[in-house]
Amino acid sequence: MKNKIYLLIAFLCVFQIVNAQEKPFFESYDWEVNPNYKVDKEISEDMIAVKEKTVTEFYFQEDYLVEFFLEHKVLWLNSDDAIEEFNKIYLPFSSEAEMQVNKARVITADGKIINLDKSKILTAEDEETGNTYTYFALEGITKGSFIEYMYVVKRPPSYTGNKFYIQDDYYKDQVEFDLYSPSNLLFKFKSYNNLPDVERDTLSTDKIHYKLHVSKVEKLENEYQAPYNASRGFILYKMDKNVDNMDVDIISYSNIAETVYASYYPEYSEKTKGLLNDFIKELELPKDADQESIIRKLDFYIKSTVYSQDSYNPDLQDLDLILQTQIANESGVIKLYVAVLRTLNIEHELVITTDRNEMKFDPEFEATNFLTDFLLYFPTSKKYLSPNASGTRYGFPLPYLTDNYGFFLKEGVVGNLKSVTGRITYIEPVKVDEVLDVMKVTIDFNKDNLTENTVHLDRAFGGYYAMNIQPFMHLIQGEDARNDLVDSFVESMTYDFEVEKRELINADAELFGIKPLQIKVDFTTEGFVEKAGRKYLFKLGDLIGQQIEMYQEKERVLPLEGQFHRGYNRTLTLHIPEGYKITNLEDINIDNSYVKDGKELFFFKSSYQLKGNTLTVTANEYYKENSIEVDMYEEYRTVINSAADFNKIVLLLEAE
Incomplete structure (x- = not known):
């Protein structure tokens, strides 16, 4: 709801x-x-x-x-x-x-x-x-x-x-x-x-x-x-x-701002203030905690302990009952966030917007159609929080609510007078350098059996790439469960493997948005090499996992709407066995991009360096635009398919 x-x-x-x-x-x-x-x-x-x-x-x-x-x-x-x-x-x-x-x-x-x-x-x-x-x-x-x-x-x-x-x-x-x-x-x-x-x-x-x-x-x-x-x-x-009162707009955002403010920013009774202070003690905030640490702690705590129901029950919007029972509906959850932030004197603004995948916010037409979803905005850090999305965390709100306009409500206090001001402002998406999938792979060949490789995989997930996992690491208990998680990333490369060593780094749920979730795993496999007579075929592309392929039999009619900006940095280091050479290195080179107004919006670029018997391949892929209009669709499709083309690269190893 x-x-x-x-x-x-x-x-x-x-x-x-x-x-x-x-x-x-x-x-x-x-x-x-x-x-x-x-x-x-x-x-x-x-x-x-x-x-x-x-x-x-x-x-x-x-x-x-x-x-x-x-x-x-x-x-x-x-x-x-x-x-x-x-x-x-x-x-x-x-x-x-x-x-x-x-x-x-x-x-x-x-x-x-x-x-x-x-x-x-x-x-x-x-x-x-x-x-x-x-x-x-x-x-x-x-x-x-x-x-x-x-x-x-x-x-x-x-x-x-x-x-x-x-x-x-x-x-x-x-x-x-x-x-x-x-x-x-x-x-x-x-x-x-x-x-x-x-x-x-x-x-x-x-x-x-x-x-x-x-x-x-x-x-x-x-x-x-x-x-x-x-x-x-x-x-x-x-x-x-x-017509009898033409000076009054029946539906206006200024009126809505007053209504919303009265609901979410009331005066608190002494009882409520006491309950809020007790709630804040449960956060166990360090005395020297900075603002971002406090917001992260609050966000994690509410989403981990307060049960949100899809109901209009008035009791679930009553702040006193919410603080006592830790059960609320969506409006009640927002009231709880706002009340704690006000008590802690943390500057924030309440933002109301809509899902751009369903309907983009029109800043020129005031109607409640555009006021369906709430965010909290923090001017100091210029970051957002989705209070009603339990699977999100501070700094990474629901992505379809960003890259859109929204109605921002800010409380003002002058002496004993409190009021609200509203403005329509663009909601910046999370920058691409905060949403990175960084992969480093090192591959060695078994000298006695060239169809077998020893692989070291080091992969780090930041931002939205970690959001479905890292914030919930406290729920993934036991060595077997965590090993299965690590192994799932190896399975995206090959199903034929035997793990020798695993390591899960930054697996603390509260590190989301601070440090990337990282896995390191050493494994052996015969899944990357096939013998073809006196040659060996090394499936280089399998290292980055299967990629989406976009085919278009008909001419594209509609724009494409991406969730968030994203980037992939991949470094693949291959130690070529002695006495062998790779004869088709040029297949690695791919360079496709789209530039608009001097800005490179999306690209896939792969290249290599060969020093001695060490082949280093980089394959980087970035998307810095969410809304892909029809006139740029073919270039976007080319970049997407470039990753799929790389996934199909097979290197030919021949004896020198």
Whole structure:
């Protein structure tokens, strides 16, 4: 669950009830009694949306603002997979919603209409969440059939920021989005990814009508590592103004800042202060600890001892109860971090942002869609912390929350007066020199059996490369478990090996972000050499492990979104057996890179030096850009495939 922003707004001050209203739109809307839907018979698509109409109307009913949400779809199904996917239509029905209209029908290829029997409107319960779902169970669907369904729900209004997708992974012939509101409530819209703008219908007088009608929408298929949802055509909308009070922005980040501040930065009672001091004693902080050491200790301690539940239970947000029970929900965990940092007088800022893989933060459109995930920022070190991600640690927040904009909230104190200021600022990603995989390998040949090697592997993992292991080393107990961990890195090179010596360095969970996790292992293997007549084939590329290969049969359409900047430094030292030489050393040389505006964004470079019988190979690979736009994709793919090409290098050893 993401930690959504829930606003406490005094709506009675914002909205003025409109007495004279037309009836809701849905009451005069219906599907065609005798439909005549058609598609091009030459089309080979599995499915096409012949029509998708969505209407959301904000309406005053019995002195309350409600929302009527209508969805009407006509889908042409032309494959067994499509039929399987859509023979059940799930409706967005919740305990707070009231169904006003729900009906569906199947129109076969020969025009026969099969109306859905009410007995086929069913409910089911999700065993994990306990949520109840309402769905249509459609029957009689064959290839070439149309399914048509329409429903209307009345629900509490949602207007602080809504996202509506226009584009999907199938073709659409006619897409219509309409929003109606009382004449005194204005909405604001923004279209993304080349969609036309939403327009206001100037002919509508008794109510305000906004619309976006698109006759053809191209399908958008997902691609490898693409930010698919962020790339689809969609619109955002929010309630903006009440015409009777045009000076007030109904949804603004300044208002949100005050609401969030009141929730996370309250005045603490004497009881709470005492509990906080007791909690801080449990951290066992050294008297001379610097700020970064304190933050690291706090982060490790909370994530190791406080149990976080995915629940809205108010008790799990009560700071006193959290300090006593060490059980909290996501909001409660943030309150705990903030309270301890304030008590210790550690300067910090609360940051709210969104996952750029789903939707990049737009600094020019204020809506709660962009306020889904929390970070803590420390200006002294310029580092971040993800309070609600137990698998992360200070300095290495969830990577998809970085390289993005965010809303920064800072507490200010002047005398006895406390306040909050907010600003939108870019969240810098972790630099590549902090996310390194450093490998040093030395290889010797058995003089009596050249198919056998003695290998010394020294490998160090820093930053995100260590994050799934090093912070949890206290949980990996016992010599056997730790030996298995070391051996797993040898297995990435070869399965045929016998370990002679192992060493695990910096295996303290609290060293994450300070020192890299390092393994040293000596082993013998016959997995790297094959004899071919009088020649020997040494699989040099296997030393770096199998690499990703990116093939692209079709032209790339979507950008690629990487998690974090990263680098690989590899030094491979091979002691060539006496009386032998390597005849294809030039195969080692690979040099592929991409430079933009004078900056080398990503590269793979491998080369060698030969001194006597010692061959030293370096193979370095760096990625200093997360967002790979389509115009640089081929260069990126070339660099990625360069590592895969190196992995295939086999050196030929021949007698001199």
